[in-house]
Amino acid sequence: MIDNHPLLEITGLTKRFGGIVAVNECSFSVSPGSITALIGPNGSGKTTLLNMLSGYLSRDAGSILFDGRPIRRPDPTAMYRLGMSRTFQRARVLPDLDVLDNLLVASPKRGLAVWGMSKANRATVDFAMHLLEEFRLVRLAEAKAGELSYGQQKLLEFAAVLMGQPRMVLLDEPTAGVNHVMVDLMTERIREFHATGMTFLVIEHNMEFVMGLCDPLVVLDHGTTLFVGAPADVQSNQLVLDAYLGD
Amino acid sequence: MRRVLAPHQGLLAGVTVITVLALFPFTGAESWIVNIGIFTLMYAALGSAWNLIGGYTGYISLGSVAFFGLGAYALALTFQHIGVGNGLLPFLLVPVIGIVVGVISLPLGFIAFRTRGLPFIIVTISLVIILQYLALNLTAITGGAPGLQVPLAPFPPGTYEMYFYWAMLVVFALTLLACAYVRRSRLGLMMFAVREDEDKARGLGVATSVPKFAAFAGSAAFSAMAGAVWAYYLSTVYPQFAFDGEFLAMGIILVAYLGGIGTLWGPFVGALILTPAQQYFAYSLGANQFYLVAYAAVFVLVMLFLPRGVVTTIADKTLRRRRRRISAAEDSERQADAVGDVATVG
Numbered sequence: 001m002i003d004n005h006p007l008l009e010i011t012g013l014t015k016r017f018g019g020i021v022a023v024n025e026c027s028f029s030v031s032p033g034s035i036t037a038l039i040g041p042n043g044s045g046k047t048t049l050l051n052m053l054s055g056y057l058s059r060d061a062g063s064i065l066f067d068g069r070p071i072r073r074p075d076p077t078a079m080y081r082l083g084m085s086r087t088f089q090r091a092r093v094l095p096d097l098d099v100l101d102n103l104l105v106a107s108p109k110r111g112l113a114v115w116g117m118s119k120a121n122r123a124t125v126d127f128a129m130h131l132l133e134e135f136r137l138v139r140l141a142e143a144k145a146g147e148l149s150y151g152q153q154k155l156l157e158f159a160a161v162l163m164g165q166p167r168m169v170l171l172d173e174p175t176a177g178v179n180h181v182m183v184d185l186m187t188e189r190i191r192e193f194h195a196t197g198m199t200f201l202v203i204e205h206n207m208e209f210v211m212g213l214c215d216p217l218v219v220l221d222h223g224t225t226l227f228v229g230a231p232a233d234v235q236s237n238q239l240v241l242d243a244y245l246g247d
Numbered sequence: 248m249r250r251v252l253a254p255h256q257g258l259l260a261g262v263t264v265i266t267v268l269a270l271f272p273f274t275g276a277e278s279w280i281v282n283i284g285i286f287t288l289m290y291a292a293l294g295s296a297w298n299l300i301g302g303y304t305g306y307i308s309l310g311s312v313a314f315f316g317l318g319a320y321a322l323a324l325t326f327q328h329i330g331v332g333n334g335l336l337p338f339l340l341v342p343v344i345g346i347v348v349g350v351i352s353l354p355l356g357f358i359a360f361r362t363r364g365l366p367f368i369i370v371t372i373s374l375v376i377i378l379q380y381l382a383l384n385l386t387a388i389t390g391g392a393p394g395l396q397v398p399l400a401p402f403p404p405g406t407y408e409m410y411f412y413w414a415m416l417v418v419f420a421l422t423l424l425a426c427a428y429v430r431r432s433r434l435g436l437m438m439f440a441v442r443e444d445e446d447k448a449r450g451l452g453v454a455t456s457v458p459k460f461a462a463f464a465g466s467a468a469f470s471a472m473a474g475a476v477w478a479y480y481l482s483t484v485y486p487q488f489a490f491d492g493e494f495l496a497m498g499i500i501l502v503a504y505l506g507g508i509g510t511l512w513g514p515f516v517g518a519l520i521l522t523p524a525q526q527y528f529a530y531s532l533g534a535n536q537f538y539l540v541a542y543a544a545v546f547v548l549v550m551l552f553l554p555r556g557v558v559t560t561i562a563d564k565t566l567r568r569r570r571r572r573i574s575a576a577e578d579s580e581r582q583a584d585a586v587g588d589v590a591t592v593g
Contacts, residue, residue: 054450080452094443097436105440106451109433114457117428119436164452 005068007032007168007199008053013062015048022048024223025062030168035190035200037210040220041244046203047089049220050170054086055079067167081108083167087174089203091153093160095146099137102145102156103128106163131159134189151178155186168199175206187213211235219243251562254431257511261427265420272409281408285415285480287522289473292419294502294514295426296469301500302508303429304462305442310359310371311470312496313378316489317348318471319478320382323395333401337479338414344475349468356463360456363445372492379490394485397478411480418476419515422469426511438462442509498525505549507556516557521545
């Protein structure tokens with residue numbers, strides 16, 4: 001049986017900050033197993049949308065359905081446990097903890113296991129080391145995360161959210177401020193995890209990266225969905241060009 | 248957390264230090280020196296307990312004294328109303344008081360954790376002030392300003408201090424053990440994550456209220472145990488001393504900062520420097536207020552030369568030296584490989 005239900009479905013999502021409507025009746029859906037891009041000019045509401053999806057921000061109206069389940073209350077911990085994790089636009093790591101601990105903390109261990117005598121069991125540590133290897137951070141496993149270069153911190157943040165083996169990862173500008181070697185590494189990893197069935201929603205301004213990797217693209221403007229389509233269609237769409245270049 | 252000592256080395260160091268401390272009264276130290284020892288261990292225990300919430304979880308609490316005072320009053324009240332015998336028997340009450348105050352702290356924590364950062368500091372110091380007023384005014388229970396009397400323990404004068412010294416040592420050792428456990432465990436990792444970036448931690452699936460309340464209640468429990476031993480030792484409890492919002496509240500945080508917050512041994516090292524200095528100055532300059540100036544000077548000097556605390560500075564230096572040695576070894580290995588490659592090609 002083929003599952004045709006979208007993994008994420010948002011309808012009429014709205015967020016106001018005082019008089020400013022950051023996200024305005026926004027609706028779109030993300031199919032399971034896709035790498036969907038969320039693009040749009042600065043201030044079009046992309047990050048606000050992501051904050052609502054990942055449970056960091058309450059919404060004023062609209063609904064979010066993740067895996068067919070309505071999300072009622074904003075709660076990042078619950079979202080992570082449901083299988084949706086995110087990275088931040090400016091990389092956020094736990095700076096005074098070492099690189100390995102940055103991963104171990106994200107292992108979805110809970111309940112009574114919290115009170116155990118060790119930080120993680122053997123299998124979790126092995127999985128974390130495997131991820132560090134994939135992201136070429138193994139040599140830095142014992143370094144403080146805060147001592148890593150900015151690009152390495154972005155990779156580390158990405159690796160950490162994979163600890164929970166999420167079904168969907170929201171990446172907020174994964175290539176911003178990262179050199180091209182690391183962008184290639186990041187792209188490779190996204191493709192690799194995508195091949196295992198992981199779904200991605202990527203906010204990105206780097207169009208070369210987006211066009212090469214994502215399908216479909218959701219174009220946001222003034223907090224509303226302007227257009228949804230394949231990369232080629234987006235590139236030739238007059239509305240999108242107007243939004244980006246001004247009409 | 249990066250550590251200087253491997254776990255078995257840490258255990259050995261801990262057992263050694265506690266053993267040496269336990270044997271200290273047998274050196275024939277005079278009772279006033281053992282008295283300083285009691286206060287040093289009390290600050291070490293209070294500083295380590297504070298470290299759970301302030302150092303590991305990053306919530307700078309000024310409320311430790313509130314729980315210290317509750318522990319002190321709890322002991323005195325038990326004496327008044329229930330009667331727990333005398334001699335060594337009342338010491339058995341100490342862990343019970345710790346648990347009870349730990350539980351009492353949970354609803355208070357619920358209020359305090361509505362805030363973060365600076366407001367949290369203010370909420371926790373208010374707690375101390377409120378309890379001090381309650382202790383002053385609920386005269387039917389607390390005896391008001393004169394406080395409550397605890398019967399003097401029937402220990403022989405020559406060894407009177409020693410029993411309290413050992414009792415305080417046990418409280419300190421238990422606190423240290425709890426800290427050591429926390430630092431190695433998943434719970435501690437969650438506390439550190441809260442300290443580093445609480446919102447990010449939530450996004451990594453960390454149920455942040457678990458480490459926060461565990462740290463708050465644990466900190467309260469150990470502080471209360473220290474307070475209970477202290478009350479029995481002084482055989483009197485009154486509001487200004489039990490809920491001392493200035494001297495004691497600051498002293499606890501000073502020893503932690505001085506030794507290095509967030510480290511295992513920092514509060515102990517801080518207490519070892521600061522408490523004898525404070526007591527010594529109080530004895531020698533006690534008639535005037537100069538002893539407070541001298542006390543402050545010790546703190547200023549350490550902050551000047553070891554601004555991140557004694558243990559933190561030493562640990563960082565050791566780790567850096569070790570890493571430099573490792574990378575030097577790797578470099579020479581790589582050079583050897585390169586030479587080998589050339590030789591093969593040649």
